[in-house]
Amino acid sequence: MSKKDLMDKLDLMFFPKSLAIIGASNVPGKWGSMITTSILGKGYKGKIFPVNPKQEIISGLKAYPRLDAIPEDIDLAILVIPARLIPDALRDCITKDIHAAVIITSGFKETGKAGAALEEEITEIAKQGDLVFIGPNTMGIASEYNDLEAIPAPMGAKEGGLGIISQSGNLGLQIMQWVAHKEIGLCFYAGTGNEALLKASDLLAYFGYRDEVKVIAMYIEGIENGIEFKEIARQVTKKKPVIALKAGRSQRGSKAAQSHTGSMAGSFAAYSAMFKQTGIIQVRTPYELLNVAGALTNLPVPRSNRVGIMSLGGGWGVIAADECEDAGLVLPDLSDDIIKDLDTHLPEFWNRSNPIDIVGEGD
Template identity: 35%
Template sequence: MASNDLFNILSPDSIAIIGASKNPAKRGYRSLRKLLDDGYAGAIYPINPNEIEICGIGCLPDLGSLPGPVDLALVCTPAATVASVIAECAAKGVRGAVVLAGGFGEAGDGGKRLQHAVLAAARAGGVRIIGPNTSGMFNTHKACNLVGFSDLRKGSIGLLSQSGNMALSLVTEAQANGQVGLSTYVGVGNEADIRFDEYLDYFAADPKTNVVIAYVEGLKDGRRFLNALRRISLEKPVVIYKSGRTSAGRISAKSHTGALAGEYAVSEGVLRQAGAILAHRSDEILPMAEALSLLPSLRSRRLAILADGGGHATIAADALSERGLALAPLSEDTRRRLTAELPPAASVINPVDVAGGTDTDPSVFAACAEILLQDPMVDGLLISGLYGGYAVRFSQDLLAAEIDATNLIGAMPRRFGKPVIVHSLYGALQADQRPLPLLEMHRAGIPVHSSLETAVRCMQALAERGEVDHTFALSLPKRAQHGGIFEQVLARCRAEGRRVVLEHEGRASLRDFGLDLAPALLALDEKEAEEAFLRLGAQPVAMKIVSRDILHKTEAGGVKLNVVDVASVRSGFLEIVANAKAAVTNPNVTGVLVTPMAAKGGVEIIVGVVRDAAYGPIIMFGLGGVLVEVLRDVVFRALPISRNDAFTMLDEIKAQAILDGVRGGTPVDRDALADFMVSISDFVDAFPDIDELDLNPVLAYPDGLAVLDVRILLTESSGARSPLKEGIEA
């Protein structure tokens, strides 16, 4: 079924309520009553063989008695009956069904069998299933409320949630304080049939929805979700709250990359990559979505602050900086015009403090706001202080001037194409108790918040959306056409029954694929080690054990650095092998790798790839070396990545300033790093048998980079993984 066909289910013209009831405590009654009370215009068919009528509507004894096909069935019967009910729906041409009951896949083996039976009946008859184990759905524009929430405000925010209580929380918040209502809500439940990605495609096509909120606990098919998220994010903002930020990593720590790929860290990277705006607190979800729905996105992160007190001006400036936003430098003309409007004590250097200039004439706020928004360096405005409460604070004689100022400010986002958000001390009051100017500001579509931090977080969301708008285009990297050496390595590994690609094999494979790695020679005994040293120019070398049984070479005493003469090379070989045999019982030792020492200096980084259970192959970048698992300063993206993805990863690590040089140091070659990361993406994309790839450390220099260690693990068998070529859709 195409995504648009979900309109027949989520915007139904006819509804059958299977298990309709006269008991007010049951969903079969409450849903019917709500449809009637809200004025649902479509046909309603209560089905209950034991009742003649419910709420004044005649009951049908069974689905077979329906007069014709029905768009949606609300199934209010126990889990054990659902499979047969769905089969009856199919026979009668019902397009979709909301299955409320629990006791399916979430309830053990027996529940899984029930869910399988329901799904089989649905697919055999072409019935789409919402749920099971769902809180239901509503469509405010259709007056179709099959959840039972009261006083829903019609609006343009779509909502998907894996938690009914979370949905109730957002609905309640919208009723109490919100400016924008909801369009369609779906409790996705167990996703036995219709999954998250299909709902996203529905919202992408729904003209009544311009922003989507998704509360996500886990994803059954993360790759399809990312593809759908990328599609909708091209057109509409999606705010995601992903729970489980503190859960332990789900991937076996056989490499640094695997150890660091915790669930939320991965989700944060790949969801941002696909265009999501991430909420980190539950109380910022709805404000962010409303700001995105009401206001134009920020063209840059440069903002102006207009405050009526030095305290709020300072706090606002701190909050902006902490969120990665910037105070715009004001032009000389802007400062001159502000000076003309404000008293001598005012500060006209951003943040602008009116210093009492509005106490007797609130219209000055509108004049200053206009001046600031006309400055080409200012792309958004945050108003902070007691705005909206001047008549309350000083005199009712100021009310008319404040309302006039509000009307002028309310038109400015459309007039200038720049967002305006108000932080007001009086915004904490319930909507019906707020001063009239704030109510007018609401009606004008300007978000008003009592929390300065929430107001700034909304500005940050608008900046993030602006960056999506301007840079969101995935250029899939050009696929390399070589890699014959790794094909040979792969065949050899499978024939020998090993998952570990030995380092000399991995290095040779990457060099064959076009990456610039230093030469490395395998020595089988001390004489070959001496020959390798001489072939490499008798320069200082590093020597490392090569064994399928030893992944962490340093811990096993299998590494020697700065070996500078023949005698040391020979003795080093013997010592390394002896250490390996002492560290591991009967290790399979292939030999010792001899490679030139890398140039001194450089920033130690790590680049790795691991396969995530939800999102498939993901690439990691961060600070590397021996402290990588202590610092954990890493970021993730789903494969394949574009060059733009690579650059954003460089910018997102906490210590990214190190890449730009510290204490007078020279910046690393970011272009070389980005190209290197895309090449690694290409390499793994070309070979789906790679399970994990770990390059740590890689030394990043001002003029290139050096790979010091290569680890590659294969999947259990050649057919265990699906190819990566599906990727993320452009």
């Protein structure tokens, strides 16, 4: 597939004019219900076609027994049916001329040999049928400028410049929830799941390609094709900041990552070196990922590593200075001009030093 072709298909995924939810349901607690109500709850403006042979109306929408009963074109299929039914459903999608799908369903590579075989089968079907899919074993995607949150519950994130790519659904959605809570502007969210067909690197290329995305945050457990990822990352970081949290750096964490999405976590040191080479900003915790992504989304990128600290209460200045020096930032002395200027604002005995303590007399 050409790069242009891939970007066009991902445009169908993130800017669909119409979508089918295969396995939509009225039964509360089922994924087919959660995904449908989340899409409705967020207010997706395109056409929604629930597909379910047993229910005629789903969440107030007319449901169709089969995909081929839908009398209109479909840009995106979201699949929430049991794993064993996915191959036939994908074939139906291809017959219906659908080229983009999100496979929420789990029960594939992460569950053992039989699951892995099924995953190979659906990947082959998709390739033959010129269809790209995210998943399986993902908690979905979101596209805020399109008012589309195809995830278990709508987050109501504000539109903006952040793109999130996560190899863990729970963790990715938690970060998305924090993003919504902190009112950081969000563009896209993609939980990549087992990455049977589309990889984190494909999403990275897409987020790099779309001008709406200003900053990219990634949660990574393992990258299969390091050379390809590196090549894409090099291109994207020239245009916008990419922040990555690589999990599985410990022995136990690495083993857990492997059984989680079936990915090899690999050497943490090798990942760190690769991030450095490609200009990716590496962070260590989910909260750090959120904070760095939020800062780069909401504020201009700093032009140097020189920092001035001003605090109300000396303790915070001390703590901030410690953190800055740990992070390799420099706290320069204050110039005479700045001191003179501050002299006109601060009490006579202020510290005339960086960090600046905005001291206050007791009475």
